Amino acid sequence: MSSFKLQNHSADWILPVVKDPIKNGAVVSSQDSILFVGDAGEASTLYPEAEKIHHAEKSILPGLVNAHCHLNHCTLKNRLPLRDDETLFDWIGKVISEKTETSEDEKIRATLEGIQQCKESGTVALADIITEPFVLSLLEEPDLTTVCFHETTGFLPEQAEAIFLERLSYLEELQRRSAMEHFLSPHSPYSISRELLEKIARTGSRTSFHLAESREEVEFLKKGHPKMEQILKSLGKWDLKWKPPGLSPVRYFYDVGLLRENSLAVHMVCVGEEDYPVLEKSKPNIALCLRSNTHLRNGLPPVRDYLELGLNLCLGTDGLGSNEDLSLLNEMQYVKKCFPDLDDAVILQMATLGGAKALGLEEQFGSLEPGKSGKFMVVGCEGGPYGFLVGGSG
Ligand SMILES: [Zn+2]
Numbered sequence: 063m064s065s066f067k068l069q070n071h072s073a074d075w076i077l078p079v080v081k082d083p084i085k086n087g088a089v090v091s092s093q094d095s096i097l098f099v100g101d102a103g104e105a106s107t108l109y110p111e112a113e114k115i116h117h118a119e120k121s122i123l124p125g126l127v128n129a130h131c132h133l134n135h136c137t138l139k140n141r142l143p144l145r146d147d148e149t150l151f152d153w154i155g156k157v158i159s160e161k162t163e164t165s166e167d168e169k170i171r172a173t174l175e176g177i178q179q180c181k182e183s184g185t186v187a188l189a190d191i192i193t194e195p196f197v198l199s200l201l202e203e204p205d206l207t208t209v210c211f212h213e214t215t216g217f218l219p220e221q222a223e224a225i226f227l228e229r230l231s232y233l234e235e236l237q238r239r240s241a242m243e244h245f246l247s248p249h250s251p252y253s254i255s256r257e258l259l260e261k262i263a264r265t266g267s268r269t270s271f272h273l274a275e276s277r278e279e280v281e282f283l284k285k286g287h288p289k290m291e292q293i294l295k296s297l298g299k300w301d302l303k304w305k306p307p308g309l310s311p312v313r314y315f316y317d318v319g320l321l322r323e324n325s326l327a328v329h330m331v332c333v334g335e336e337d338y339p340v341l342e343k344s345k346p347n348i349a350l351c352l353r354s355n356t357h358l359r360n361g362l363p364p365v366r367d368y369l370e371l372g373l374n375l376c377l378g379t380d381g382l383g384s385n386e387d388l389s390l391l392n393e394m395q396y397v398k399k400c401f402p403d404l405d406d407a408v409i410l411q412m413a414t415l416g417g418a419k420a421l422g423l424e425e426q427f428g429s430l431e432p433g434k435s436g437k438f439m440v441v442g443c444e445g446g447p448y449g450f451l452v453g454g455s456g
Contacts, residue, residue: 066093068112072102073440075121075447079407079415079429083447089122091436099430121443121450123410124430125186126390127417129349130270130328130378133201134194136172137164138383150276150358151289157383158293166196173200176388181205183389184439187418187427189270189326189349189378191247201242205437209421210236211247211270214262215254217299222257230265243422245269248320251311252282252290255301256318263319268422270349271320274311274337275329276360283307283314312337321346326420328378331355331363338371347374347420350412353396354380365401369408376417391441391450398451406448 069091076087078099088105090098090112098105106114135157142156177200180188187207192198201208212233216225229246236244248254248262250272262269274280281287286306294300307314312333315321321344328349333341348368355362368375377397379388394413397404418428426435441450 068092068097068109069436070105070109070112070114071117071122071438071440072105072114073117073120073122074443076100076430077121077123077410077447078431079124079411080431083121085447087122089430089436089438094436096430096432096434096436098432117440119443120440121447122430123184123439123441123450124414124428125435125437125439126184126413127187127376127421127423127427128180128185128379128388128390128393129189129326129347129376129417129420130191130351130380131180131188131388132191132193132381132383133173133176133197134169134192135381135383136176137169138381139172139386142383144358149278149289150360151278151287151293153358153384155289155293158297169194170196170200172382173197176382177201177203177206179388180390183387183391184441185388185390186435186437187421187423189417189421191270191381198236198240198242202240207423207427208242209423210240210242210244212236212244213247213249214258215249215299216258217253217255217294217304218301219255219257222255222261225258226261243268247271250275250279251314252279252287253294256307259315259318259320266322266324268324268326269320270326270328271315272329273315273327274332275355276358277332279311280332283309283311310334310337312340316340316344323347324422326376329355329360329363330368331360333364335367338367341368341373342371345373347376347416349376349378349417349420350397351378351380351385351393352400353386353393354378354384356396357384362400365397365404369404374416374419375412376420377413391439395451395453406451409451410448 072088076084088102189209192210193213245268326347415428418424
């Protein structure tokens with residue numbers, strides 16, 4: 063142990079997440095692993111040999127966990143403007159046509175820039191929705207731990223079995239040759255058949271999906287929606303025999319067995335009180351992407367109700383097709399702006415331990431505790447330990 067370089071990072075405030083903020087505290091780490099979190103004076107006494115680094119007028123936080131991103135959308139920034147009368151389903155149509163018009167080189171360059179932006183804004187772990195395999199090789203890097211959720215679509219029930227078997231063998235192959243974790247992401251209630259959803263649910267594996275993102279999705283499940291029908295037809299995926307299930311998005315995914323403690327439901331904007339009993343029972347993790355929701359004019363999720371139900375909440379930036387950057391710090395600031403009466407500690411918890419728990423990474427990330435990752439973040443503390451939530455991130 064003594065051959066590793068010890069570092070004693072002290073600051074005005076240490077925010078361990080699992081404890082109250084520590085004034086004049088320190089984090090001692092060795093080889094990227096935390097040894098001590100507590101009073102700065104005590105740190106110096108216990109570790110006199112450690113190199114001392116003082117961060118004046120700063121708070122130290124755990125590295126951030128981005129629970130929902132689409133790195134392959136990095137080329138879409140500012141390219142998908144919505145007219146006043148356009149909505150999520152129009153945006154999806156634009157994503158489908160825009161993606162085919164971008165060269166492979168351009169995609170790689172933009173994705174590398176996106177990964178850099180994540181790291182520079184303090185993200186240490188990321189859940190990415192993988193739709194294009196080129197992203198995988200770019201993610202095999204030491205400073206960002208990525209959990210890969212492989213997007214799965216297929217609205218035709220007769221194709222469910224073949225798609226499911228192909229996806230499973232693809233995952234097995236990836237798990238053999240990649241150091242990252244790989245799971246399936248059944249895209250959403252409107253892009254995948256009930257048959258395929260049920261097969262994925264029966265594996266019992268960790269999963270992540272878009273759910274209850276827009277009013278159009280609610281309408282689609284209740285009585286069908288001409289725009290989505292048109293998109294599926296243009297892709298040759300429309301099921302002529304399809305009948306709307308007549309359930310809310312949350313009830314529908316509960317019914318197919320996808321709401322569980324190891325599932326991560328993304329967005330969850332259009333959720334009503336009638337959905338709360340099944341959420342309380344199944345306890346899925348919820349990734350909030352408030353800037354994306356605002357960009358696509360979907361409204362905001364009932365965040366306070368989710369907290370009262372005791373659900374684990376985390377934050378995602380979503381992709382650059384519906385957000386201006388991939389900074390989780392900016393995402394936290396937007397949560398504070400939208401819900402000013404939420405506890406600052408709760409917002410930080412969403413961006414750290416909430417995300418780590420949702421991705422099964424809580425042994426390594428999410429809080430400053432001995433044994434966990436020493437990759438932390440340093441932010442300005444003007445206005446108090448949580449001053450960074452109102453823009454003081456210097
Ligand atoms: Zn998404």
